[in-house]
Amino acid sequence: MNGQRDRTGTATAEGIGMTSERARLRMVERLRQQGIRHEAVLAAIGRVPRHRFVDPALASRAYDDTALPIGFGQTISQPWVVARSIELALGNRSALDVGLEIGTGCGYQAAVLAQLCREVYSIERIFALAARARQTLSACGIGNVKVRVADGREAGSSVLRFDAVVVAAAAVDMPPNLPPLLADHGRLVIPLGPAGEQRLVCVERTGEQFVHSDHEPVLFVPLRSGQE
Numbered sequence: 222m223n224g225q226r227d228r229t230g231t232a233t234a235e236g237i238g239m240t241s242e243r244a245r246l247r248m249v250e251r252l253r254q255q256g257i258r259h260e261a262v263l264a265a266i267g268r269v270p271r272h273r274f275v276d277p278a279l280a281s282r283a284y285d286d287t288a289l290p291i292g293f294g295q296t297i298s299q300p301w302v303v304a305r306s307i308e309l310a311l312g313n314r315s316a317l318d319v320g321l322e323i324g325t326g327c328g329y330q331a332a333v334l335a336q337l338c339r340e341v342y343s344i345e346r347i348f349a350l351a352a353r354a355r356q357t358l359s360a361c362g363i364g365n366v367k368v369r370v371a372d373g374r375e376a377g378s379s380v381l382r383f384d385a386v387v388v389a390a391a392a393v394d395m396p397p398n399l400p401p402l403l404a405d406h407g408r409l410v411i412p413l414g415p416a417g418e419q420r421l422v423c424v425e426r427t428g429e430q431f432v433h434s435d436h437e438p439v440l441f442v443p444l445r446s447g448q449e
């Protein structure tokens with residue numbers, strides 16, 4: 222390997238070109254072929270260095286269309302799933318005020334949302350993942366994401382309403398606290414259904430009306446209760 226070396230002398234994936242902007246742009250082209258149409262989402266994905274959100278040993282696979290382990294039995298979502306969830310959450314809007322993510326994991330999806338929202342709140346139930354995500358986001362210069370440790374199903378706020386809510390872990394039924402968190406014309410995207418039969422579901426709020434639509438089949442880790 223003839224790549225750059227980091228300060229410890231290890232060849233970095235960055236140096237061997239596996240994580241270059243070119244790899245990222247190839248991923249964006251693939252997402253386009255897979256049916257992602259929202260240009261603002263594709264541009265946001267093109268700006269976020271996905272390789273920095275995975276373990277350095279896996280960085281060369283960061284731009285493959287696959288989920289990868291991030292520790293604690295959790296995964297970074299497949300790029301198509303991130304793109305499609307955010308595309309559904311935007312609808313025909315391309316910039317939002319406040320977004321909420323439930324299930325920060327490594328922080329990648331929050332980083333993509335941060336390109337499209339003035340401010341993003343992201344909730345993670347595993348303390349160590351939240352701490353690492355904060356570090357990665359800050360190392361990438363992303364300053365508009367606030368990571369909180371909590372059980373996102375219990376999320377409720379007397380003040381904040383969100384223009385988009387994106388849930389990155391699956392529930393069997395809709396957690397009742399979540400749709401009321403939407404601002405008027407806000408959209409919530411969540412994988413719902415029993416194991417093996419999950420689908421992305423989108424809820425759009427108009428006044429006090431909540432309209433549900435069903436989308437593609439997906440495979441997510443489960444939304445769990447409590448904190449670790």
Ligand code: SAH
Binds near residue numbers: 329443
């Ligand atoms: N958003 C990530 C994917 C994370 S995987 C990405 O960018 O790739 C799903 C995450 O949801 C895991 O880290 C898991 O710990 C977290 N999670 C599961 N149940 C949760 C809950 N009730 N509240 C908050 N986070 C939860």
